[in-house]
Amino acid sequence: MENLGKIKCFLLDMDGTINLGAKLLSGSGDFINYLKESGRDFIFVTNNSSKNGRHYVQKMRNLGIDCSSNNVLTSGEATANYLNSLKPKAKIYLIGTPDLEEEFINWGFTLTAENPDYVVLGFDMTLTYEKLVIGCDLIRKGVTYIATHPDFNCPTETGYIPDCGSMIELIKASTGKLPKIIGKPNDLIIKSAFRKRPQYKLEEFAMVGDRLYTDIKAGVCADITSILVLSGEAAMKDVEESDVKPTFIFDGVATIYQKLKEADETK
Template sequence: MTNLSHITCFLLDMDGTVYLGDKLLPGALEFLQQAKQAGSDLLFLTNNSSRSTAYYAEKLTRMGWPASPQDILTSGMATAAYIHSLQPKARVYLVGTQELADEFSTWGLILTSDAPDFVVLGFDTTLTYHKLQTACQLITDGVCYIATHPDINCPTETGYIPDCGAMIALIQASTGRLPKVIGKPNKEIIEAAFSRKPYSTRQMAMIGDRLYTDMATAKNAGITGILVLSGETKQEHLAESPIEPDYVFDNLGELAYRLRQTE
């Protein structure tokens, strides 16, 4: 029996959970409407650092769910906040999109390849060999190395494409170094989520399609983990995983249906 009546705030992954590409996944809008009608709070928590919070808010709104940038927390934003907390005017060599660069600049971080304090690897859909070459040289030279998130693949409507985790592996092969990772399932993005939504652990749940990020986030935060099989994780992966979600549903539509049954 599904009993989530104690949950008053849902942290929601987006890619593979709410939508795939430019299409809402089955039951996503139904679940969002039902959660809001029940008085639940929502925070969209994504590891995808290629886009800004404004982009995601506009995308959700265009799909039929009115959202503002304040409703979104990205791994890119969490990374910028983390670096700012360490060194407010830090010099950063960023391997990322222009949207991520703009977000870093709003935090007062200085983007440069000249004597940076940090190298930051994001999900860079504008990646070039020159960027990789520069990053690897700086990392080999000992510059502090941070990655926004560990996701290996990003789901799209036409299949999976290499994400930040794949680039981490490439850079490790070249430099022998691994980064500090900020996004799900790590404590820095969890702390950022709790600062945005200060509920008790019992009141919060993480909904997502990935065991090693979304469900590991729930485990690390001590909150309820709800896995949906609409994205990367398939039923056969569950038996092989050391991470066990509290609940498993085919998609958000099934979760909405189960929640209605317990009302």
């Protein structure tokens, strides 16, 4: 496990990888604590753009994991980061929640429907018909169209609810246009993590998650180490049938913790 021992920053999916809903998965606390003790780093990477980093910091703290906003990257932040790299202080028509609006304002963007540089679609749980009408009109006029992530559904305690991908399809039906997408499985969200941690080399990052078609594919697309954990959605059968191949496969993050310790002890 020499290569695993060289990883300095772990990009971590949450649900199915670190936790299942309001329950911490076995070994997750030990894993995070060992990363800190051994001088390693971590970022929780989520496609959900309806909440900001503060929400996930509190969620992790409630589960017993101490972290800060510097340890969280949402697709909303990644989208703001990406657009800031293209045009700082741009004018944006944003279809998103108040949390996402706050994220973009904090990055220095102006939120407006008057001659915007970009239309940005997030997972908008406050979506209105008026927002759709304005957004579709701007998109038809040729304003550059960006979406935070492609997930069709968001899992909740009571079942699935329509996510950003469903809204993308609604807008496509009206305008015929598809957006540039930032979140997993696209590598732009991983590149945003790189900008968040510029001190590390490419080979010192690893993406860890339980979904082949989002988490692992994002790692593969970004050309970094990818680690599939079998504690959530994916099973070995899925790996055998998929053309997306992770660098490592473990039962869960508890196994990563043990393998890291072994690698460190043999240095």
